[in-house]
Amino acid sequence: MKPAGTASAALARGQGIALWRQIAAAMETDIGAGKLGPGARLPTEAELSARFAVNRHTVRRAMEELEGRGLVRIEQGRGSFVAEDVLDYPVGPRTRFSETIRRQNREPQGRMVRIEELPAEAGVAETLKLRRGRPVVLAERLGLVDGRPVVLGSHWFSAARFPGIAALLAEDPSVTRALALLGVPDYRRQVTRITARMPTPEEAALLEQSRTRPVLVTEAVNVDPEGQPVEVSFACYAAGRMQIVVES
């Protein structure tokens, strides 16, 4: 008996339907039916060509089709994987992690990784309009969607302007709620700068991603209604799980 839940090896030869189309259709069924979840590893091309009793080229043609349609991701030397749906992260004046995720019918979570008070170094001090060396609070938070880590954010606040924010964030990882309790009921994202780089070992571990895949990095400045900067944040997104979307 053949294993349940895998594509059948029964192909119709010489019936006018190319073998690779049948294979692609069979695998699409498996993926669509959820038998192979997002991110799951597909059998190797060698295994598939044995199972379907065809040449490896035929399997490759089928896989290329699926990759072109965005259903699978093929990585040279590693294998093939069911494509994970890429979450959209729209940036705009009202960018908020939790709201954004919930709007896509996913479950956001936040977990504080580190909270510290430090003297401000040049860059952060300048954007927060503080003098160098003034105390700032650094809060590092891991953002998860449906239990999978997708973003690691470093948030910087003036310790003088927001006394006790470290304790608040330790209790509840929501930046929005912490600022609300400290007299900033609303804030606006003024500017977002986006770059990419390789993750540090620590970032890769927290994001549960390969060290050979890059992270998208955003630097965002949030300001209060008077235009005063209240927060600077640097966020690393696992590229391939998130894409940043700008609607114009």
Add this chain to the structure above:
Amino acid sequence: MKPAGTASAALARGQGIALWRQIAAAMETDIGAGKLGPGARLPTEAELSARFAVNRHTVRRAMEELEGRGLVRIEQGRGSFVAEDVLDYPVGPRTRFSETIRRQNREPQGRMVRIEELPAEAGVAETLKLRRGRPVVLAERLGLVDGRPVVLGSHWFSAARFPGIAALLAEDPSVTRALALLGVPDYRRQVTRITARMPTPEEAALLEQSRTRPVLVTEAVNVDPEGQPVEVSFACYAAGRMQIVVES
């Protein structure tokens, strides 16, 4: 006689000014004076510690200071380099490569790498509102700033809607001008999706960048004043030479 144009080795010991500060100041002078241009390789820590007759730690302390101030970039295993200014690429409804670069007082250039007519595959066909297999024109263009490649863009157009666009782009790499000649005097960027990945060997070669550094990838849809899509483009930016900026 000591070589001209390099930081002097004459340090004042025991005069109340820390050696590492003197070293940092000396190197800052060299960089500021333009003796070391952007991107230039700095001497190794070993060379500098010999030149200044100090321990490597002392040189490192000076370099850390300069890196913290954004003057140099230090890369493990490679060396230290004079920081290059990162170009801003603002995205919005009126995003145009050449205008953007010129506004930063830099000289933009474009060079066509490839122009081809192909049958549309699923993704492009859908965003251009064409049927799969309809002819589309693919134009690959390298964008340069001050002679350095910074972006490699793949632009897709409907061959039926824009007859002769391949020839026009071959003559003049400006997408804006080509579309103007074909009856679209103005267009608007509707949406931009941003991700990151490792470059292909070809992309790395064209962008003159290491294969171990990621590229920022944007997918942009440009529409005419009636809202009809006229172009879809995928652009790879050399991360570290360009950052995408979203003003809200």
Add this chain to the structure above:
DNA sequence: ACAAATTTGTTCGTATGTATG
């Protein structure tokens, strides 16, 4: 695919000078 050379990063330990009380 592997090894060697180069370069920066980290962690010990030690010693000295300076400001503070």
Add this chain to the structure above:
DNA sequence: ACATACATACGAACAAATTTG
């Protein structure tokens, strides 16, 4: 004068990343 804390400086060894052969 003394103790303490802190910044500075040197030395050695090893780890990690990159480049080259």
